Each structure stands twice: as structure tokens, then as C-alpha cells.
Amino acid sequence: xxxxxxxxxxxxxxxxxxxxxxxxxxxxxxxxxxxxxxxxxxxxxxxxxxxxxxxxxxxxxxxxxxxxxxxxxxxxxxxxxxxxxxxxxxxxxxxxxxxxxxxxxxxxxxxxxxxxxxxxxxxxxxxxxxxxxxxxxxxxxxxxxxxxxxxxxxxxxxxxxxxxxxxxxxxxxxxxxxxxxxxxxxxxxxxxxxxxxxxxxxxxxxxxxxxxxxxxxxxxxxxxxxxxxxxxxxxxxxxxxxxxxxxxxxxxxxxxxxxxxxxxxxx
Ligand SMILES: NC(=O)c1ccc[n+]([C@@H]2O[C@H](COP(=O)([O-])OP(=O)(O)OC[C@H]3O[C@@H](n4cnc5c(N)ncnc54)[C@H](O)[C@@H]3O)[C@@H](O)[C@H]2O)c1
Numbered sequence: 330x331x332x333x334x335x336x337x338x339x340x341x342x343x344x345x346x347x348x349x350x351x352x353x354x355x356x357x358x359x360x361x362x363x364x365x366x367x368x369x370x371x372x373x374x375x376x377x378x379x380x381x382x383x384x385x386x387x388x389x390x391x392x393x394x395x396x397x398x399x400x401x402x403x404x405x406x407x408x409x410x411x412x413x414x415x416x417x418x419x420x421x422x423x424x425x426x427x428x429x430x431x432x433x434x435x436x437x438x439x440x441x442x443x444x445x446x447x448x449x450x451x452x453x454x455x456x457x458x459x460x461x462x463x464x465x466x467x468x469x470x471x472x473x474x475x476x477x478x479x480x481x482x483x484x485x486x487x488x489x490x491x492x493x494x495x496x497x498x499x500x501x502x503x504x505x506x507x508x509x510x511x512x513x514x515x516x517x518x519x520x521x522x523x524x525x526x527x528x529x530x531x532x533x534x535x536x537x538x539x540x541x542x543x544x545x546x547x548x549x550x551x552x553x554x555x556x557x558x559x560x561x562x563x564x565x566x567x568x569x570x571x572x573x574x575x576x577x578x579x580x581x582x583x584x585x586x587x588x589x590x591x592x593x594x595x596x
Contacts, residue, residue, distance in 0.1 A: 341369045343575035347426025347473040348372040348397070350418050352405050352462065355382025357532030358482065358568075359431030361561035363387075365569045367394040372422040376403040376414075377432065397422060405432045405458035406450075411465045419469035426473035427572045428466055429480045430459040435534055437493045437541075448496045455500035456507065463511045463522065475519030478572045478580075481508055483524040485587050501526075505583055512581030521580035523571045528587025529558040554589030 349366050353359035355377030363373045367390035375390070377383035380402030387400035399421050403410055419425035434454045436447055459481045470477035486494055487501030508524040515522050529535060529549050535558070539546045550556050567586055570576055585591055 341573075342569065343573035344369040344371055344569070345426050345474075345476045345574060346370065347424040347477065348374065348419070348422025349427035349429065349572065350374045350376065350415070350425060350462075350466075351429045351431060352376045352403075352458070353430070353432030354386050354400075355379045357431070357534060358527065358530060358561045358564045359429070360386045361565035362429050362431060362568050363390055363398075364393070365562065365565040366427075366572070367391075367396045367398065369569065369573075370394070370396060371427070372397040374399040374401070374418040374422055374425075376401050376405065378402065378404055405430070405462070406453040408457075408461045411458070411461050415462070415465035416469060419472070424473040425466065425469035426477040427479060428462055429482075429568055429572070430462055431482050432458065433482060433534070435494065435497045437538075438495055438497075439492055440495045443495055448499075451496035452500050452503070455497070456503040459504060460507045460511070463507075463515070467515075467518070467520075470515075470520050471518060476574055476577070477519075478521040478523075478576070479511075479515075480568045480571050481522065481524045483508075483526045483583055485526050485528050485585065485591050487524075487526055487583075488585070488591060508583065509581050516580060521571075521576070523576075523579060523581070524583040525564060525568055525571070526583050526585040526587065526591075527559065527564045528553065528585075528590045530561055530564055531558050532561055549590075552590065552593065553587070554592065557588065559586065559588060 354375035383400040387398040390398040483504040
């Protein structure tokens with residue numbers, strides 16, 4: 330818990346007590362988000378294609394913060410699994426008042442080399458699964474109450490184009506569209522949904538780009554006003570804020586978290 334350990338006073342940073350499902354919670358931003366939520370006492374369910382990684386995150390949440398933490402190996406592109414397992418998660422956690430769709434894939438693919446399979450995988454994991462999760466969450470969110478909220482992960486690549494990431498850019502731009510659309514449906518029940526647009530984050534997803542492109546990390550850091558890439562925790566804490574009651578009038582929008590990278594123009 331955050332707060333004054335000497336007085337025993339805890340500060341939940343405006344967080345409801347309902348449980349939160351985090352997809353892609355075995356690694357990177359998803360793992361950091363699960364831990365950040367556990368830190369303020371929210372029960373978490375960690376889903377990932379990599380079951381061992383999901384289990385490790387859930388164990389870390391329970392051990393470090395003493396909260397209920399569940400894990401499961403789930404492929405988020407399997408919509409019937411989402412429909413079946415989301416209500417089970419709600420029962421396991423006691424309630425489900427939030428989800429974060431952090432499962433994602435990125436493959437370098439210029440338009441010249443697009444193929445159907447890679448396009449479909451990228452759009453299915455990054456975009457379709459977030460919308461299907463929102464569909465599955467409506468019933469548990471209704472039971473959990475009007476403070477329920479969700480966060481989808483877009484990217485600065487959803488705001489501008491990158492030639493190497495054609496399908497990825499499409500998926501991340503799409504995330505912003507579905508966020509705006511679902512916010513209207515969710516709003517009828519008092520639920521919220523927002524997206525975050527991270528810049529460069531030090532996770533296993535970005536590591537191959539740093540390995541493959543000599544000097545890329547240095548150029549990126551030089552161009553970024555804060556002159557570094559972010560840690561996963563620097564994305565997780567704003568996500569936790571968007572899920573909390575502190576963000577009670579924020580919905581249908583996105584928060585760019587990029588160290589200022591998109592505030593500059595290259596001439
Ligand atoms: N790292 C960055 O620089 C960066 C920047 C902007 C946006 N993002 C986005 O943040 C999100 C998290 O990325 P990350 O950097 O933490 O990557 P990561 O590779 O560390 O984690 C992604 C996780 O998603 C899981 N996953 C992939 N496909 C899945 C599937 N079908 N079902 C269930 N789980 C699946 C992976 O097993 C992995 O654990 C992604 O949507 C990514 O596009 C990342």
C-alpha cells in the first residue's frame with residue numbers, strides 16, 4: 330500500500346476496491362500495471378499467452394502486496410474464451426470493476442511486405458480483443474457499480490505513421506476509435522474507458538528494435554525532450570490513475586505518455 334507505514338494510514342489513490350483484469354500481464358506494461366494496482370490493494374487477474382509469466386506476475390502481486398491475485402493462460406484473440414472466462418474472473422476476484430488490455434504484438438512490416446496472416450494477428454490481438462473484452466465486461470461492470478473503468482493501450486504510432494509498422498499503426502489508430510465509440514455505450518451505465526498512447530517503453534517488445542537498428546536508441550533519446558525511454562512503471566501509474574475515481578470525468582479520450590516526443594516537429 331502507498332501511504333504512511335508508521336501510522337498505518339493507507340492511501341488507495343482514489344482506487345475502488347473492485348478487481349481488475351490485466352491482459353498481457355506477464356510482461357512489460359501489463360506486468361507493471363498489475364503490480365501498480367496491487368500496490369493500492371486492488372485484486373488482480375493476470376492473463377497472458379505465456380502462462381508461466383502470468384503466474385509469476387500474480388505471485389509477485391500476492392507476495393508483495395498481499396492481495397488476491399489470479400492468473401490464467403489465455404489467448405485474447407479467442408473471443409469465446411473471453412466471454413466464458415470474464416464472468417469467472419469476476420467471481421474469483423469477488424467483483425470485476427476494471428480491465429486493462431495490455432496484450433499486444435508488433436512486427437516490422439512495410440506495406441510492401443504485408444501479408445494477410447500478420448495483418449490479421451496484429452489487428453486481432455491489439456484491436457479486436459480490446460473491443461471483445463469490453464463486450465464481456467459489461468455484465469460484471471454492472472454488478473461492480475458505476476465507477477467501473479477500462480484502459481486500452483494505443484501508442485504514439487496510433488497518432489502518426491511509421492513506415493515499418495503498417496499493421497501496428499492501423500491497430501493502434503483503431504484502438505483510439507473503439508475507445509471513443511465504447512465510451513458512449515459505457516457512459517450510459519456510468520462506466521468509463523480511455524486509451525493511453527505510450528512512446529518508447531523499455532520492455533521486451535522494444536528490445537528487438539534496439540538490437541536490429543544500430544543507433545536507434547540514442548537517436549530516440551536525443552529527440553525526446555526528457556532524453557530517455559520510459560520504464561513500464563511510468564505507463565502503469567497513469568493507467569492506474571485512469572482506472573481510479575480520481576479520473577471520474579475522463580472518458581472517451583487518450584493520454585499521451587511519451588516524454589514529450591510528439592510535442593516536437595522534425596524539420
Ligand atoms: N514497449 C513500447 O515501447 C510500447 C509503446 C507503445 C505501446 N505499447 C503497447 O503496450 C502494450 C504492451 O506492450 P509491452 O511493451 O509491454 O510488450 P511485451 O511484449 O513486454 O508484453 C506483451 C504481452 O502480451 C502477451 N500477448 C501477446 N499476444 C497475446 C495473446 N494473443 N493473448 C494473450 N497475451 C498475449 C505477450 O505474451 C506479452 O506477455 C502493447 O499493446 C504495445 O503495443 C508498447
